[in-house]
Amino acid sequence: MPRLILEPTSQAQWQTLVHEAQSACDRELDETLESYLVFLLMRFSDKPHCVSRIMASDYLSSQVLSGEQRVERLRDVGDHCLLFSGLFPQIAERRLVRISYFVNLGRSSYQQLSDLLDRSWSSVYGHLSEAFVVLMDILQAMRGLDGRPVLTPIQAMDLWSDTGSRRCYEQVTADGRVTPLAGDPEKH
Numbered sequence: 001m002p003r004l005i006l007e008p009t010s011q012a013q014w015q016t017l018v019h020e021a022q023s024a025c026d027r028e029l030d031e032t033l034e035s036y037l038v039f040l041l042m043r044f045s046d047k048p049h050c051v052s053r054i055m056a057s058d059y060l061s062s063q064v065l066s067g068e069q070r071v072e073r074l075r076d077v078g079d080h081c082l083l084f085s086g087l088f089p090q091i092a093e094r095r096l097v098r099i100s101y102f103v104n105l106g107r108s109s110y111q112q113l114s115d116l117l118d119r120s121w122s123s124v125y126g127h128l129s130e131a132f133v134v135l136m137d138i139l140q141a142m143r144g145l146d147g148r149p150v151l152t153p154i155q156a157m158d159l160w161s162d163t164g165s166r167r168c169y170e171q172v173t174a175d176g177r178v179t180p181l182a183g184d185p186e187k188h
Contacts, residue, residue: 014041021142025167029138032124033131037138040079059105062112071116074109078125081106082132086139089151089159099155100162107132137167 015038022028029037058080062073084091085102092099107129114126128135144150151159151171160168 010042010045011038014038014045017041017142017145018138020145021138024145025137025141027134027138027141027166029131029134032127033135036124036128037135040082044079044083059109062109071113074113074116075125078106078109078113078128081109082128082135082139086136087143089140089155093155098162099151099159103132103136103159103163133163133165136163137165140167 015034018029018034018037018041022034058073059077062070062077065073081102085099085106089099092102110125110129110132114122114124114129116122117125140150149171151168153172156168156171159165160172
């Protein structure tokens with residue numbers, strides 16, 4: 001039975017889960033990424049309807065917006081794509097797309113934000129774009145803390161092949177029967 005995590009605040013609970021997931025997948029986020037991830041989880045924890053969003057539509061509509069509206073839409077697309085690829089990868093299967101579809105769309109959204117915003121926020125979103133796969137790995141590790149696999153072996157192979165996810169590489173090679181022929185597990 002999974003261990004019950006009880007902390008005095010929701011922020012502390014999310015932070016504990018993020019720390020456990022980092023440990024489970026042997027990754028460590030810097031303070032900026034960890035804080036962003038914790039606040040992202042807090043912001044969306046009471047919005048189950050977010051899984052019904054169509055990211056391509058939101059992304060395309062952001063391209064004709066300007067100013068704060070464009071920033072908000074791009075941030076929402078990046079954030080949703082991170083949640084979908086990390087916590088809810090089965091959404092990709094239901095929508096008949098690869099999980100990497102959400103990775104690519106999310107990275108692109110964060111990179112556009114980096115290009116649009118002033119120096120301090122530009123670096124945050126640039127960092128999110130670069131670390132998207134690591135963040136996804138941590139969210140998948142969080143989802144798998146109960147011991148059940150988050151991805152099927154085929155999904156893990158596809159996601160590793162498409163994104164270079166170290167966690168997926170480790171899942172694919174864990175039993176020693178499979179040795180992928182492609183290069184470095186952290187190529188992206």
